[in-house]
Every structure is written in structure tokens, then in C-alpha cells.
Amino acid sequence: MTYGLDRSDGERVTLATGNSRGAGDGVENYGQGQLNENLTTSNLLEATLNYRKTAGNIKMDIVGGYSIQSFRNKYFWATARGFSDYSSFGAMERDLRASYKAANAAAGAIYSDYNNWGVSNTLENGTQPSGGFVSGIIFGEGVLEQTYFPRPAGVAVEAIGANFYDQTDYLQSYFGRGNFTINEKYLVTLTLRVDGSSKFGADNRYGVFPSGAVAWQIHEEGFLPSAFSTLKLRAGYGIVGNQDGLGYGEYIRRERYSDVGVGTNRQISVPGTATQGSVNPGLKWESTAQTSVGLDFGFFNERLTGSIDYYLKETTDLLLRRLAAQPAVAVQIFDNLDATVENKGWEFSLGYSFIDSDDAEFTVSGNISHNKNELKDFAGVLDAGTIYGQGLTGAYAQRLAGGYPLFSYHLRVFEGFDENGQPIGDNQIFIGKSALPTWNMGLSINARYKGFDLAMYFTGQYGHYVYNNTKNAFFTAGSINNARNVTKDVLTSGESGAAEAPVSTRFLESGDFTRLQNMTLGYNVPISNQSFLNRLRFYVTAQNLFVITDYSGLDPEVSTSPADYSLLNGLPTAGIDYAAYPRPRTFTIGLTASF
DSSP states (O other): OEEEEEEEEEEEEEEEEEETOOOOOTTTTEEEEEEEEEEEEEEEEEEEEEEEEEEEEEEEEEEEEEEEEEEEEEEEEEEEESSSSOOHHHHHHHHHEEEEEEEHEEEHHOOOEEOOOOOOOOOBTSSSSSSSEEEEEETTTEEEEEEEEEETTOOOOOEEEEEEEEEEEEEEEEEEEEEEEETEEEEEEEEEEEETTTSSSSSEEEEEEEEEEEEGGGGGGGTSEEEEEEEEEEEEEEEEEEOOOOOOOTSSOOEOOOEEOOOOOEEEEOOOOOSSSSSOOOOOOOOEEEEEEEEEEEEETEEEEEEEEEEEEEEEEEEEEEEEOOOOSSSSEEEEEEEEEEEEEEEEEEEEEEEEESEEEEEEEEEEEEEEEHHHHHEEEEEEEEEOOTTOTTOOEEEEETTOTTEEEBBOEEEOOOTOOOOOOOOOHHHHHESSSSEEEEEEEEETTEEEEEEEEEEEEEEEEEEEHHHHHHSHHOOOOOOOOEGGGGSOOOOTTTOOSSBBGGGGGOOOOOEEEEEEEEEEEOOOSSSSSSSSEEEEEEEEEEEEOOOOSSSSSSOOOOOTTTTSOOBBBBSEEESSSOOOOOEEEEEEEEE
């Protein structure tokens, strides 16, 4: 039985003094401050029971277990205006903290189940001068309530308001696994998981996920040549569940008070209510079923090793946020997509030890894989891939549609500029390109000579495309007219300064790259038997040393982020580069010693 606790507490204080000239918005001569705190706590309790037994030529290893994990996210923010000493950051922070502490204690004494409160000399609706309010819900009755209270002593600012969240999710699992070895040749593994999540309604809270695998260790047979040190044929099938992406209580509609506002006149706006979640008791686990077959091999006492794998993965009931049919209380709701995402492909890995002696070693290993992705059995169309920038509000670059890969680009075909410098191109169409790579590569080189050692790791992705949203938003001729810097190619592009810069293939580029991900050079100092040291090693490590690519942006391996919920439907995106910060090139010099 094991227990684990993970706790993280983050705090941020933001201050603007009243000496800020031109700040406007009630800041000048008053000051403004904000206090944020986010406390996350995760508790994990896991118990397992293991049973091993040999019966004749069958070895059994059986494990059963139970686990439960809680994820608590407690968050508040408080904002204030009107500081008595608005020119000193130190004094402002002390007053902000003292005011929050005093007002929060007074609000909590009146109403314990609140989600926000505000204190000011006068509320915006003119009620309760020199006082405040606290709002929350009576859980037993399901009633939203507001209670007014006098301005407490200790509040040193003219107005302060706060908002609170305290949400806990739970994940519970029952699991079992049995490993069976027969005659040291045949391997059988059977697994069953029953996972439950509080992010789903009572009808679909639990998911059942079985899996099984078999393997034949052919090298244990007597008919193989002695050159084979390993030869194993294996096959497996399994289902796994996914709840990632869901927020707290997405399956049920509820009301809560909105954020508290502190106005320019140091007045508190009494909040209205906002809808959270949506009525969807049918929301359930996303599941992925995978079938795979593979062959592992090794020759000459594992000097040459490798494997070949083929797989087919089908994901159903995808969890995503979609636009709700209007009229509806919520604009967007979480739902299970009635479709199947298919991934199929193969992977080949190979490693060879060229030199293996007491003084020297040299080993090269690598892998290459090919994957084909397709969305199947989906009759609808969903816009995705939010594009940002002036004049690009509501624009998108990708679409989710049946018969195409995920993150497929849906763009206007750019055919150049006309004699007036205006872009030429058709309406938006699927162009047959996706942000998902079809080829992946990894290569490791490890070498040692006496006390020196060298390790290098290369990675690469190919066959995918990146939309250069940064270039679309900033590096066009229109930016020159707005007195902005542009790249040199804009000056000779033939584009008019009055031309629009629509989303098009003009800004779509190949994302192929090869990256030296990591390189380490080390030296182990010889240690005599009489030395008090057991080991002494110097090393230098470089990460992201170089990237070989034709992509014109800063980094072809851009991070993915969800689409803007206010503009589209919040679908995940990939391959959209909008002012993405490139990966740093990092150098580390180190010394390790043991005594």
C-alpha cells in the first residue's frame, strides 16, 4: 500500500502605483493592485496484492489492486483600488494583503459557502454605503444568495473585491493483471481495468478497459540457428480510456456568481450569474482500441538488435467542445463525437554495437515510423485552427471532416498578386495537407574510449505542414502602412500596402526538420583504489544544438494549443505558429562525484 501527496502553491501580486501617468481607468492618483493564489493538491492511495505460483511448467504472476486519487484546485483572486499610500509598492502590497484578510474574514463569518464578495464606500447600485456584500449558494436548497455587511475594520483601501473557486475531481480504479509463462516459450498477459471519474455523470462514470497479449519466444525452440540470441513474435489487443480535456462538472448545468468588478470610481459592481457546464448526462469516456503485432530479434549475443511493429488504433467517443444548437443556455457544450479516429502504421528499430571491448564502445541505434491518420464515419464539419491577428478575427485554417486526417488545412489557394498588388486565389478548400507528421525518426549514437564518453540523440518529423500565423499577422505589406517592422521579403513580394492578407496557402510551409536534441561529452577521471573518491566525472551537455529545416519561422516544432473558445469551438490545434517562443539552446557543465 502506498500513499502520495503532491501540493503546489503559487502566488502573484500585481501592482500599478497612482503615479502612473496616462494609465487611466481610475488608476492615476489612486493605484491598483491584484492578488492571485492557486493551490493544487493531489492525494493518491494505492493498494496492490501480488500472487506468484509455479504449477508444473506454468509460472503465474497475478496482481490485483485498487487506487483512488483526488485533484483539488483552490483558487482566488482579489482586486483593489484606492490606496492611501499609492506611491510605494511595499505599502500598497501590505494594504492589499491586510484589506483582503479583513474583508475575507468578515465575509466568511456571515456566509461560509460564498464564491465572491466586495467591499467599497458605495456599491454601484447605490445600496449599502460603506459596506459590502457576500454571495454564494445554499447547497442544501440550491439557492443563490447575497448578504450585505458593514465595512469591516482593517480594510485600508477604498474598494476591494474577490472571487473564489474550490473544485475537486476524483479518479478511482480497480485493476488486475495476470502474467502466465508456459514452458519458458509462451507468454500470456491478461489485464482488466475499471476506471471511474467524477468528471462524468452517474450513468457513465465508470469505464471497463480490457487488454490481452500473447508472445512466442522462438529463440527457446531447438530448431533456430545459434546466431539468434532473441526472436520473439508477439500480438496484443487492448482498450484504454481517456478523460483529459474535461473541466470540472462539464456534464451538469449549474449557476454561479460572475466575477466582481471594481470600477473606475472605486465602486463594486454586484455580480450577476453565469452558466457553468451543460446538461449532458450521456457524456462518457473516450476510448481507444489498439491491435498490434510485432517481432523482436537479436543476433550474435545481442550485438545486433531490432524490432518490427504494425498497429491499428481506433479512437471512439472523442471528447470535444462543440457549438450547441441554438437557442440554448450555453453557447458551447462538451460532447462525445460520433466518429472514429483511425491511426495505423508501422515502426522499425535497429541497433548495432560496432565496437564492444574493455577500452572502447561504439553503438548506433535508431527507429523510423510511418503513421496514417484519418477521421472516419463523421458526417459533420467543424472549423478549427484559430488564426490570430488584426483583421483575422474569426478566421480559421483547419477543419474537422470525415475522410481527412485530423488537423487538415482548409485554406484559400494563393496564386500570387494581380497588377494592383491584390492576392489572387480561390475560396477555401481542403488542400490535402495536415499538421500531423507521417514520418518520425530517432537516432542515437553512443561512444566510449577509455575515460571519455559521447552520447548524441537526433530526432526528426516529416510530411507535415505548419501555418505561419506570425507571418500572416505581422509580416505583410499592410504592416508597413501601419508603421510596423516587416521581413525583407515583403518589400519585393509585389503585395500592395492596401491589400488584405487572408488565410491562405501563402503562409503554409513544410514543417520537416531534423534536430540534434541532445549531446553529452563526459570524462571519468581514473580513481586509484586508495582514493577516498569512488567516482569523479566531468561532463558538458548541449540541448537543441541545431535544427535543419526549410521552415522560415523560429521553430518548426511549434507547441499546440486549444482554439479560442470565444471565436470557434475550442477544438485542439496543431501546427499553428503564432508568435511561438522557440525552444532554447541550453548548455550545461557539470561535475559528479561519489565517495
